[in-house]
Amino acid sequence: MIAPSHAPVVETEDLILRGYREEDFEAFAGFGASERAKFVGGPQDRWGSWRSFMAGIGHWTLRGYGMWMVEHRATGKVAGRVGMIFNDGWDEPELGWHIYDGFEGKGYAYQATIAARRYSARHFGLDRVISYIDPENTRSVALAERLDASFERAGEVLGHPCQVWRHPSAEAQ
Amino acid sequence: MVVAVDIPRFETERLILRAPGVADTAPMLGFLASDRAEFYGGPMNASDGWHKFSAYVGQWVLRGYGMFSVALRDTDQCIGMAGPFHPDHFDEPEMSWLLTSAEFERKGYAAEACRGVLDHLFTTHGWRSVISYIDRANAPSRQLAERLGARFEAAVDDLVPNCDSYRHFAAGPAA
Numbered sequence: 026m027i028a029p030s031h032a033p034v035v036e037t038e039d040l041i042l043r044g045y046r047e048e049d050f051e052a053f054a055g056f057g058a059s060e061r062a063k064f065v066g067g068p069q070d071r072w073g074s075w076r077s078f079m080a081g082i083g084h085w086t087l088r089g090y091g092m093w094m095v096e097h098r099a100t101g102k103v104a105g106r107v108g109m110i111f112n113d114g115w116d117e118p119e120l121g122w123h124i125y126d127g128f129e130g131k132g133y134a135y136q137a138t139i140a141a142r143r144y145s146a147r148h149f150g151l152d153r154v155i156s157y158i159d160p161e162n163t164r165s166v167a168l169a170e171r172l173d174a175s176f177e178r179a180g181e182v183l184g185h186p187c188q189v190w191r192h193p194s195a196e197a198q
Numbered sequence: 199m200v201v202a203v204d205i206p207r208f209e210t211e212r213l214i215l216r217a218p219g220v221a222d223t224a225p226m227l228g229f230l231a232s233d234r235a236e237f238y239g240g241p242m243n244a245s246d247g248w249h250k251f252s253a254y255v256g257q258w259v260l261r262g263y264g265m266f267s268v269a270l271r272d273t274d275q276c277i278g279m280a281g282p283f284h285p286d287h288f289d290e291p292e293m294s295w296l297l298t299s300a301e302f303e304r305k306g307y308a309a310e311a312c313r314g315v316l317d318h319l320f321t322t323h324g325w326r327s328v329i330s331y332i333d334r335a336n337a338p339s340r341q342l343a344e345r346l347g348a349r350f351e352a353a354v355d356d357l358v359p360n361c362d363s364y365r366h367f368a369a370g371p372a373a
Contacts, residue, residue: 076250079257080253113244
């Protein structure tokens with residue numbers, strides 16, 4: 026069987042959304058071990074990060090969509106991850122974004138998320154998706170607002186209180 | 199560009215070895231939540247179970263080999279997994295296996311699945327040998343390794359606590 030297993034390449038002005046490579050793991054594990062991961066289930070040790078890295082790939086195989094690696098075009102460095110998450114226990118597929126150290130405050134999260142949202146609406150049939158956001162994650166709340174998402178309800182993920190934000194239709198964008 | 203991975207599918211007398219799929223999530227999360235998962239990092243909740251199961255799947259893409267779902271030929275029901283597990287901190291792939299529920303034990307399914315997978319690794323991938331790390335408290339797995347003809351190699355506590363390594367060899371003269 027040929028599994029639809031890996032992320033398609035999606036390009037933006039500054040970024041390349043693409044599949045996972047083993048050499049991405051150091052940046053991935055660095056983010057996972059940092060305080061920056063506290064809103065996305067971390068921090069976690071290297072072993073936990075390896076499992077998450079593999080799971081990020083496996084998500085594409087199991088669901089046919091997932092989170093992309095975000096490569097910074099100018100430097101070739103990994104700037105974060107963005108895309109659709111539908112783990113066991115999620116109410117519905119979620120648009121998520123993780124920006125790695127050194128790539129914040131440059132508009133990259135916005136750029137990557139817009140591209141991922143549009144691609145997912147057009148190619149995966151995932152439109153008007155949600156994002157789960159920890160209310161204390163003020164930067165993500167600000168980004169959700171900038172993306173024209175709107176607060177829908179207080180919800181929870183895996184017993185952890187989270188806000189559910191709903192994105193507008195991206196199909197026509 | 200979509201990079202696809204070709205996950206082989208083959209059959210043994212009573213079993214199908216195939217790509218893990220979403221339909222296998224429930225039995226695998228059930229296994230990982232149970233005491234049977236004590237040698238697989240469990241028991242663990244559904245969230246951790248999902249990550250572990252999907253990580254097994256993801257390894258196929260990164261490595262080109264991985265754990266097959268073991269399914270009954272008659273129903274395609276997933277009763278376990280078997281294949282080479284190869285995380286970052288292992289120098290070489292490790293032949294691993296599990297049955298999701300006690301009801302599938304004592305029927306020779308694990309041996310049949312492992313023989314099929316080992317034969318596949320030795321013939322298709324051309325591997326000459328493959329290692330298994332087995333917890334000293336996991337007597338059924340140790341006995342199965344011995345039944346499969348694997349040889350005790352060494353204590354490997356530094357790599358995997360409380361484990362010994364066993365090595366399976368391709369047929370013919372050992373290297």
